[in-house]
Amino acid sequence: MSATATFKLPAADQALPELAVGPVSRLDLALYCGASGDHNPIHVDIDFARRAGMDDVFAHGMLSMAYLGRVLTDWVPQSWIEDYAVRFSAITPVGARLRCSARVSGVSALDHGWRLRLVLAVLDQNDELKIKGEATVRVPAEAINTVENDHGEA
Amino acid sequence: MxxxxxxxxxxxxxxxxxxxxxxxxxxxxxxxxxxxxxxxxxxxxxxxxxxxVPPTFLFCLEMDAPDPAALRKRLDIDIARVLHGEQRFRYHRPAHAGDRLRFEPVIADIYAKKGGALEFVVRDTRVSNQHGEAVADLRCVTVVRNPQGAES
Structure with a gap:
């Protein structure tokens, strides 16, 4: 619990550390195809993608959602995440560089802890929105370091 | 349609x-x-x-269904025309390697936009573990592109 003992409750509107990923390669898509079990050929087979009217293969939306999820799990224990939802806005081509971000949109007190609401986004190098999302995180009361607060640190 | x-x-x-x-x-x-x-x-x-099990991996496990194309076959949808529109996870308890998870998918909604050029299929899936405990609820919204639908 050493990681959670030092958890500092964020302020509303506080941004979490951003995660930069990419450029997304064909190998990334092949690895994700195999590891995820999503074998839709449109993500790995350029012949199939062209027959489907696309110029090239493109990344799985769920790969970007997995990258974005790392912003949350880098910050809090996964068991604190109550809800994680996204809307896929645009497809992500090979070569894209992605920035995964999260910002606290609300902090509410519960009987035993806090609930944080977050707004999430994945943008590419041209600031085009790829994914828009939301998450809620429940911070248990015991995770806040009351000793630190009592001593008036920070 | x-x-x-x-x-x-x-x-x-x-x-x-x-x-x-x-x-x-x-x-x-x-x-x-x-x-x-x-x-x-x-x-x-x-x-x-x-x-x-990391946050989005339950979606992958859902693709390990004996027939991952069950939904597309039932609704007669061409895989080349589908896009993933939305995905949601509500978590109830953690899952780990070694767990045996049960998936119960339901077709929650079907609707069209833009005069039928886009159709949406909403699938809700309840996930529970080998002890019968709720693990998560998944919602997947699939978008089907119908080029011909835009003309009608």
């Missing part, structure tokens, strides 16, 4: 075992470097009984 009489229909339920090696490969595929997700010792040191 997709036949909306399928709304409310249950798709075949199935069970999937969570494999440790698969979780480690998934961690590599998403660039996850936290050893918690790929190294058993690190996971146990953090208090987990085994490697944890």
């Amino acid at each position: 997709i036949d909306t009489s399928h709304i409310g229909a249950a798709l075949p339920a199935f069970e999937v075992e969570v494999e440790r090696g698969r979780l480690a490969l998934f961690a590599k595929a998403i660039g996850q470097t936290d050893p918690l997700y790929s190294d058993l010792e690190a996971a146990r040191a953090a208090g987990h009984p085994d490697l944890p």
